[in-house]
Amino acid sequence: MEEAWLRKRDKAYERFVEDLEIGYVDSDIRELIEYVFRSKRRLFTTSSCSGRITIVDSKYPWLREEAHVLFKRHQPITARDVEEVLARERPIYRLWLVVSGPILHFVTATIDDAEKLLTELRKAGFKHSGIISMGRGGTVVEAVTGIWVPFLLKEGDKVFVTDLAHLVSLANNILLEGKARLERLFKALKELDI
């Protein structure tokens, strides 16, 4: 294995331990990441999220840098959570409630390992996964499910929600669909021999 890869793995582990101490690590994904660092010799994770619900102020829901995050939670939410944001915020652009499925970045030692991982990812329902970069520091695989649903909440003073309780229930179900895929991924990783 390349020196550069091993150094990156060590750094990623240090970073993970630091994030744990600060409380940055999303609890639904902690066990999976620990498992990978403990049991996989040709694989590690960098940024990872178990899935979450956010409320953002942005022109379009896919924007990142130009978006203000007003609310973020990795667990199901309540109608009250949304009401509070709606009552408080007059959007600059638009308020979107965005439900995102899990997303993980894996770094494998070789391209061969990345191909094996991709096959398992597809089986576990991470259907939109792909290799996003390659180099001496390893091959980066982005694991994504396709579960990502924005709901337009508000524009100016105009509220676009007719039934908030229903929307919140739907958003929570979508979040849990994503968490279920993460469970499948955890099982698949245990079978993966790299």
Added chain:
Amino acid sequence: MEEAWLRKRDKAYERFVEDLEIGYVDSDIRELIEYVFRSKRRLFTTSSCSGRITIVDSKYPWLREEAHVLFKRHQPITARDVEEVLARERPIYRLWLVVSGPILHFVTATIDDAEKLLTELRKAGFKHSGIISMGRGGTVVEAVTGIWVPFLLKEGDKVFVTDLAHLVSLANNILLEGKARLERLFKALKELDI
């Protein structure tokens, strides 16, 4: 270059010409595909879409196989288009209006070519692109922008739209954002030396 790759390229070209004759090729992307087949020796496209608006009946908007497509257009739509579907259809699951940005599958001769393509794709705003498979028949790169927005329209008899004219205008703007990225991609491909 591998024999297998060249054979796949020829087959993809035959398929494209057939699709053109039948009228299957989405007109906004025709020129780009023709350019790639004519001018690029180490690259071809398979399935491609310039971006579209669909109305689907499905439990969740990301589903494919379990979804019924009730409406599909690669150009801006009118409120009347949506009203007609809403009046006609009582959904089995839910009706979603889904705006999708462009999506293209490129097959490159080597992994090196795929890396060069990925770099250009990112610059052209196809930020979620990645390598989805590799083999003797070439490396498949999925080019996607992240522009994908579903709107919940109806569930049972319950309509979730408060202002259809506004929703349609927003959907059309999102569609055009996607088409603009496709233009940027066309320019980037002209610069790409593979």
